[in-house]
Amino acid sequence: MKKSNLVFLKCVLSATVMTSALFVGYGEKAFAAPVFSQWGEDGEEEGQFSFPQGMAIDQAGNLYVADTMNSRVQKFTSNGQFLQVWDIDGMVFGMPRAIAVDHSGLVYVNNGQGNIRVFQSDGTELRHWDDIQFLNAGVLGMAVDHEGNVYVSNAGLHQVRKYDPMGQPLLTWGARGAAPGQFNAPSGVAIDRDGIIYIADPGNFRIQKFDSMGQYLGQWGETESADPGKFSFPQALTFDQFGNLHVMETKNYRIQVLDPYGKSIRMWGKEGSAPGEFEVTFGVAADNAGNIYVDDSMLRRVQKFSLTLESPQIVTTSDQAIVTWPAVEGATDLELEWSQDGKNWNKKALVANEAQTTIHPLTDNTNYQFRLIANFAPGYRMASNLVEARTANLPVPPSYPEKDEPSTPPPPPVETKLTSTNGQITLPLGTIGEVSLEDKIGISIPANATNKELKLTIEKVLNTQNILTNKEVLGSSIFEILKNIPENFSKPVTIALTFDPTSLKGNQSVGVFYYEDGKKEWMGVPGSKINGNRISVEVNHSGKFAVFVVDPATGLPVTNHQAETPPTEKPKVVNISDIFGHWAEANIKQAISSGIVAGYPDDTFKPNHTVTRAEFAVMLMNTLKPQGAGMTPTFTDSAEIGAWAQKAVAQAVQADIIKGNDDGTFRPNAEVSRAEIAVMIARAMSLPIEADAVTDFADDKDIPTWAKGSVANVKQAGIVQGKDANQFAAQDHATRAEAVTILLKLLAQKSK
DSSP states (O other), X not given: OOOOOEEEOOOOOTTOOOBSOOSTTSOTTOTTSOEEEEEOOBSSSTTOBSSEEEEEEOTTOOEEEEEGGGTEEEEEOTTOOEEEEEOSTTTTTSSOOEEEEOTTSOEEEEOSSSXXXXXXXXXXXXXXXXXXXXXXXXXXXXXXXXXXXXXXXXXXXXXXXXXXXXXXXXXXXOOBSSSTTOBSSOOOEEXXXXXXXXXXXXXXTEEEEEOTTOOEEEEEXXXXXXXXXXXXXXEEEEEOTTSOEEEEETTTTEEEEEOTTSOEEEEEOOBSSSTTOBSSOOOEEEOTTSEEEEEETTTTEEXXXXXXXXXXXXXXXXXXXXXXXXXXXXXXXXXXXXXXXXXXXXXXXXXXXOOEEEEOOOOTTOEEEEEEEEEOSTTOEEEEOOEEEEOOOOOOOOOOOOOSOOOOOOOOOBOOEEXXXXXXXXXXXXXXXXXXXXXXXXXXXXXXXXXXXXEEEEEEOOOOTTTOTTOBOBSSOOEEEEESOSSOOSSOEEEEEEOOGGGOOTTOEEEEEEEETTTTEEEEOSSOEEETTEEEEEESSOEEEEEEEEOTTTOOBOBOSSSOOOOOOOOOGGGOOSOTTOTTHHHHHHHHHTTSOOOOTTSOOOTTSBOBHHHHHHHHHHHHOOOSOOOOOOOTTGGGSOHHHHHHHHHHHHTTSOOOOTTSOOOTTSBOBHHHHHHHHHHHTTOOOOTTOOOOSTTGGGSOHHHHHHHHHHHHTTSOOOXXXXXXXXXXXXXXXXXXXXXXXXXXXXXX
């Protein structure tokens, strides 16, 4: 693969401006006024831009900007500090117009000249694919779903196309028009936490929603308007960590924020070049700390906003809620909204200087959501994040004859406790909280664990190669806990993790460990308690946490230096969590049920991970099911073959499928290439090999001589096929999904 030439620059932008009074008339003390920074100017130097047209943020808060007319991508910290530039004299990027980051941190860039390139966060190019007819200058929007599928909009063709993680087109939908599912120059693309695809449809003044198969689900907006909930040329889209959709409207010169049900909760911006104003914008992005970033192509700058009102505090009884909040300076009026289901809202109008109100009557023993909204100058509107509270369940006391006795005092107010199961929670000061994710991790937070409102997020860490350098044996997935404040918790929080008991052998045990970023090593958390397959600890900090299998004699993690721990058998395919909607989903399920391959202990399959030579040998032998123990290999590196793969390798050696390399090695832990797979498949099928074979692949000259005959035969047998533009890509490494697909075709051939 090509590796981009990187230019590392060590400059902190001097154009950063900080203030707390963004809009005229708000007052410098107004907490509601957005805190913002901006950076950039016209130019070609670091931190300068020439018509930026897209941006994206990774989980670490790094901002990637498509610097279109400079033919490059620039990378910044969340505070605008310059980190990197990716540029190869225009040959790679051309004019980048759309950029996206997936959940593992990979960066996808459309260069406006017919291809998409995929990079690691350090700028190393991993792969790319071409689609000249679609990935042209008309591309304005791109997003990546949890399965690694890429969705791209083309304004010129009025269509949206979906690609699998390797760039194979899966489906295309849309045509010019105003009917449901049609578009008028589609632009921004965003995907919510449920996998729903949102497409900005500027020429029809709406945002359309689709499922992952391109089926129309609904729309927001229909006629051009500046009213809340309506749009004028919606251009760019992004979701924040609370599921709110941020929409950049080019003709209204504003950002509008809609909650998950399409209700407008925030608006700001107007035409101009002052802070908080916009000219021509194409990109908007949101980080996990609640900050919003907007590029301005015409003004050659990036602006950063924090536009959330402080959440109100709720105290409930059985039939009412007392709601309090800090004074909002600069507001013309306030509104308090509450709802039981998040769809149907009640509203109470309030004057600007109010700081408390009582909502009555409410239903006892019922969950409610509350939200404070402040209106400022026309066009400016902000809202707090949702706060959940439950009314008390108070039984009706029995009636007795009246007696001359002192009255019983009323019960004390019920302490507010908020619960979330989606890995995200916002806790006002003094509130108890419980947040969980996928029933794999739960966090209990006591009241006043911080001295301000707490925003906490749990993320599953998907890219673990750089933090499992000692090949520690995992008993659970790795989770990262993120919060909006840098200080440690003032009161310990309890973390409970579910572990897989089948990962233990002999007298092994488990322990909770956290990753020390400074030392780049895992540290044990003392005081763990085990209850069944749950282990809990108390900690006072955030970070990455996981359950490791430990040696009870030393208390240290068990490691496997021979190879990555092989997948654990998982007979129930339904438990595999990361293949839904994947292009190979059906093949993966069939391969697991056929015993060809298995899932991992954390209920994943990792379909896009590459396969080692030893792993493919195991899969191949599971497919062929040979008898006997095989022939002990004499490779010079046989000691590196994991115990879990030794029998399969021995069987493959005896069957003359594996012969090793010219230097006498097998390289069991090296990634297997497509050419090597073709050779092993041809040997397994006992296909005759022609010495001077020629394939009909476009890159035939790049296929090694030792593999060309095998490639020709397995293609003719219908077992392998080419990639983009009829390329075989002999040196590309095969993924787990590709490997099982090939092996299922082999199994079908052997069954004939």
